[in-house]
Amino acid sequence: MMEKFTTVAFDADDTLWHNERFFRLTQDRFATLLADFAEPDHLDERLLEAERRNVGRYGFGIKGFMLSMIETAIEVTEDRVPARVIREIIATGQDMLAHPIELLPHALDTVSSLAGRYRILLVTKGDLLDQERKLAQSGLGDLFDGVEIVSQKTPAVYAAIFERHGVRAEGAIMVGNSMKSDVVPAIEAGGWGVYVPHGLTWALEHADAPEGHPRFREIPDLGALPPLIAALER
Known part of the structure; x- marks a missing residue:
């Protein structure tokens, strides 16, 4: 030099x-919530597609991830996702936002x-x-x-x-x-x-x-x- x-x-x-490990844990929880509607691998693929679409809209971070999970839940259930699942998704996002560093x-x-x-x-x-x-x-x-x-x-x-x-x-x-x-x-x-x-x-x-x-x-x-x-x- x-x-x-x-x-x-x-x-x-x-x-x-x-950071990423908290996203993975939340994604596992998401798969459990939607186990009656989609296999985990298929759900992961649909969620990644939603994230790819939405990163230009919402940017990077937990809030965009949470919105992508909600969108994916609506899609894979064909608009039949229970309100309790949406509530749980929001709660997981709030947990991530409050997690200690x-x-x-x-x-x-x-x-x-x-x-x-x-x-x-x-x-x-x-x-x-x-x-x-x-x-x-x-x-x-x-x-x-x-x-x-x-x-x-x-x-x-x-x-x-x-x-x-x-x-x-x-x-x-x-x-x-x-x-x-x-x-x-x-x-x-x-x-x-x-x-x-x-x-x-x-x-x-x-x-x-x-x-x-x-x-x-x-x-x-x-x-x-x-x-x-x-x-x-x-």
Whole structure:
């Protein structure tokens, strides 16, 4: 590296704290509620179709997921879904919105160790109120120099974020568990993309890794990030 990094940006859900596993648990509960109307695999397919249709309408997050579950329930029951099932779906969404935050391993130590030496940003998708709640409960909020809650993560969005914070793209690293949202578009915007695999990844976040790209790296967990940055700066 000819120049030092100035900025490290982190995704939030399933990078800093658990998220997808709560969606999976809720989806299992949804399957139980509709067991008399659809097989679990078929129901999962119909729900994913609804989520794919609706992400442009409702955005990412729990509220959109809840509306997609309601829509799917109406469809698979041919408009005969009992009111109690709708009530239960709403209750599951409310439970998700109230669930306490659970940090992933090394999240606090890694962000703390990099803060002060680099500009630290949070760049996340999702519902504004819910993401603000999770950040406040995480205990990480004071470590970030900037927080960006966006509806989509595209190269243009990353470029605008870098410009807004006075960041050179080539001096910025985006760290996250989604190849589609965190890694590929950040690289296409001129930055670095560091992939941190998570055991559970939403189907709509899958994408091919940019293997061989000079600004792409993969690490096993967040604990490996500070040594990686140090090695890149040598």
